[in-house]
Amino acid sequence: MTETHTYDVAVEWTGNLGSGTDSYRAFSRDHEVLAPGKTPIAASSDPAFRGDPARWNPEELLVASVAQCHMLWYLHLCAVGGVTVVDYEDRARGTMTMDASGGGGRITEVVLRPEVTVAEASMADKARALHDEVPEVCFIARSVNFPVRHEPLVRVQ
Structure with missing residues (x-):
């Protein structure tokens, strides 16, 4: 029998600056990568794509x-x-x-x-x-x- 492992993570967008994705520049790319019992990873997109350079991409x-x-x-x-x-x-x-x-x-x-x-x-x-x-x-x-x-x-x- 083949053994399998699963890896569950959640990604939650935290970048709604008030008007959602009303336009390309209206929202932040910030989000968190989450898993039960683990410290959240503060993430964003690459700075070249309007992301926060202080966060992981x-x-x-x-x-x-x-x-x-x-x-x-x-x-x-x-x-x-x-x-x-x-x-x-x-x-x-x-x-x-x-x-x-x-x-x-x-x-x-x-x-x-x-x-x-x-x-x-x-x-x-x-x-x-x-x-x-x-x-x-x-x-x-x-x-x-x-x-x-x-x-x-x-x-x-």
Whole structure:
């Protein structure tokens, strides 16, 4: 039997400035992403599309999801593969390409730049190699229709 998992979230628009969507400039793109028992995420659209730059936008959240999934699977593979990771951070970048018509766009690539610190020099080669195994198991990377590249840097503690 196939196992399934479901993920329920709510998105609530908080940007009615008094006249709703009476015109393109009449409303804020502010909203909250909600899930039971979790801190709300203050979100908006990209500032290029009249969004609030202080809030998360959907494109950033998508890139964050790809980076988080890669990290979590990578740490798992290291733990079961005998590589002790003592620090991990990633400076991921997603690229959105707009359609020539100007009406829309799509994420065309995400580049992950994980910087990993391992406990011993003897672990460095395997630590680098394990990044190549993540795309086969990462739920998010397997679900998107754009390339996810990674450019890891491995350091020794």
